[in-house]
Every structure is written in structure tokens, then in C-alpha cells.
Amino acid sequence: MISQTSEYALRAVVCLAQSSKKPHTTAEIARLTKVPEHYLSKVLLMLAKHEVVYSKKGLHGGYMLAYLPENLPLLNVINAVDPIKHIKSCPLKLKTHGTNLCRLHKRLNDSIDLIEELFKTSTVGTILSDPTKSIPLCESNGK
Amino acid sequence: MISQTSEYALRAVVCLAQSSKKPHTTAEIARLTKVPEHYLSKVLLMLAKHEVVYSKKGLHGGYMLAYLPENLPLLNVINAVDPIKHIKSCPLKLKTHGTNLCRLHKRLNDSIDLIEELFKTSTVGTILSDPTKSIPLCESNGK
DNA sequence: AGATAAAAAGATCTGGACATCTATTTTATT
DNA sequence: AATAAAATAGATGTCCAGATCTTTTTATCT
Numbered sequence A, B: 001m002i003s004q005t006s007e008y009a010l011r012a013v014v015c016l017a018q019s020s021k022k023p024h025t026t027a028e029i030a031r032l033t034k035v036p037e038h039y040l041s042k043v044l045l046m047l048a049k050h051e052v053v054y055s056k057k058g059l060h061g062g063y064m065l066a067y068l069p070e071n072l073p074l075l076n077v078i079n080a081v082d083p084i085k086h087i088k089s090c091p092l093k094l095k096t097h098g099t100n101l102c103r104l105h106k107r108l109n110d111s112i113d114l115i116e117e118l119f120k121t122s123t124v125g126t127i128l129s130d131p132t133k134s135i136p137l138c139e140s141n142g143k
Numbered sequence C: 001a002g003a004t005a006a007a008a009a010g011a012t013c014t015g016g017a018c019a020t021c022t023a024t025t026t027t028a029t030t
Numbered sequence D: 001a002a003t004a005a006a007a008t009a010g011a012t013g014t015c016c017a018g019a020t021c022t023t024t025t026t027a028t029c030t
Helices: A004-018 A026-033 A037-049 A074-081 A103-121 A124-129 B004-018 B026-033 B037-049 B074-081 B103-121 B124-129
Strands: A053-056 A062-065 B053-056 B062-065
Touching: A004 A026, A004 A037, A004 A053, A004 A062, A004 A074, A004 A124, A004 B103, A026 A037, A026 A062, A037 A053, A037 A062, A037 A074, A074 A103, A074 A124, A103 B004, A103 B103, A103 B124, A124 B103, B004 B026, B004 B037, B004 B053, B004 B062, B004 B074, B004 B124, B026 B037, B026 B062, B037 B053, B037 B062, B037 B074, B074 B103, B074 B124
Parallel strands: none
Antiparallel strands: A053 A062, B053 B062
């Protein structure tokens, strides 16, 4: 459903959103989110290319969120690393279908649309403010 | 979102549902659904193991649906070949979370639940009876 | 009843994408 | 100039999709 890479990207973004004052290094984020450090660096690179996060090189550098959490839909994070693909034309390449989707693929695409809508309306901010008990990720976050 | 294997399984099942009088061979289904024949045989095997389809060996054998289309949710087809995995415990293995999910993973799991519900309530029968123009798959089906 | 052909079932093998690790280069700060 | 950090490049491992081949089962036809 949600790729490993998307999961990692979401963890990183939520982690950054929780203490957004100063930049965080890849190593820090990796430790807090328990993502393999060197893979995380690639994920963060993709997030930076899509301007979800902002990177600062050199001493005291690191990554920061490029948006306020409440202005950052989960969809943007997901699409940066592993874009949601819609079914736009018949995968069987049947000429008689043309640009129409058959019933099966229409139904499948409807569910993709639904998921996309869900991730579009739910932001990193809503994750943080969700009124459940546990704190997102990071038992040692903020210490 | 939906794996290639699930897509193939759904195509095969929809195809079988469209002419359910006699068994269809793997080669036939492969031709009609444009799925690679030898991979399809594996997919059909999995469907048979999970009793979504029934197989008959030997001359004039082949595969048939094990259920009436309206009694066969798409979820059963998907779960037979590529089960939907729910997030049951914190992927970070944080002790403080225990069996509780953090907000991020709760949100992600909610969307998985939603998709599952969608595929549970929508059956192969609803695909066939969907009031849209194009016929599911198979331009040459039924000839 | 035995031979034959048709079909599923099963065993390997390969290429590509994703995930992970290692090493080097570039850039900014002190 | 020294250092810390991202950026880049490359190597390795694993899993899924797909291809090829062999074996087993079963209906049908002499």
C-alpha cells in the first residue's frame, strides 16, 4: 500500500515538524525515526528536490521543513518520493476502449482517487494535533 | 497501490465471471486478459489455493469461478495473491508505544482500513453490472 | 484396458526495481 | 585552514515479475 520509502519520508517529515526551530542532520533524524541513515539521506535528497524540505550545508546545517506543518499535505510528501500513479488509460491497450477505462480499471482508479484525496486533505499538522495518546514517533524526541 | 499481481488476478477473475458456463484454460485467459501466460498460471494457482477459483485438470479442464460474481468481493481476490497488510504495532518498535500506534501510523492504517472496506463491499458482480459504457476487458470476449 | 493428448502443477533461472551500505566530493561555517 | 555537513557516485542484496522447462493428473479415443 504505502511503500517503505514513503513511510520513511513521512517519518522524517513528522520528526522535523516536531522541533522545527533548528536544522536537523541526517544522522539525528535517522536516530529519532529509526530509519537506516544512508538510505534516509537519499530520501531527504528527494524531499529537498521537491521542495518539501530545505537543506543547509556546512557546519550547523541540516534539514528543515519548507512549509508550516498545517500547510503540508501528506500527499506532497508521498508524491515527492513515490508518486501516486493514476490509471489514465486501459492497461490492456485495447483500441475499442480508447481513453475510456473499463469498469474494472475505473473501479480501481476510483479507489486510488479516494486515497489521494485522503492524503491531500490530511496534513502533517493534523497528524501532530490528532487527539490520541501517543506522541508521533520518537520516544526521546525533544530531549 | 495495487500490485501487478493483484491487477492480473482481478483481470482473470473478471474474465472468468463473464463466461462462467465452461472452464477456461490458462492460455485462453491469458489471451483475453493480455497477461503473460506463464505468470498467470502462478496467479491462478494462488487463486485456486485460496479457493477463489476451482481448477479441473485434464482434457477439457481449466479454471472456473468458485463463487457467483455477486458473492465474490474484490478483497478476496486481492488477499489471495497479495494480502493487504494492516499496521498492527509500531514499526519503530518503541517500547513506550506498546500495541498503540502513534498518530502517523494510526492515520496510515486508517487509510488502509478504508481501502479494505472499499474492496470488501465491492464485488466482481458490481464490476460487471456497473452502468458505464465499456465492457470490462476483452474486446473479443464471448465471441 | 492402454495409449495419447490436454491441462494444471511445480521447479529453476533471469532481469529490474527497491532498499541498504560504503566511499568520495562539494560546500559552508568557524 | 579545519571541520561538519549535504551531495554525489557506486556497490551489494533482496524481492517481484516474467520466462522456460519438466512433471503429474485426467479425460477421451481407439
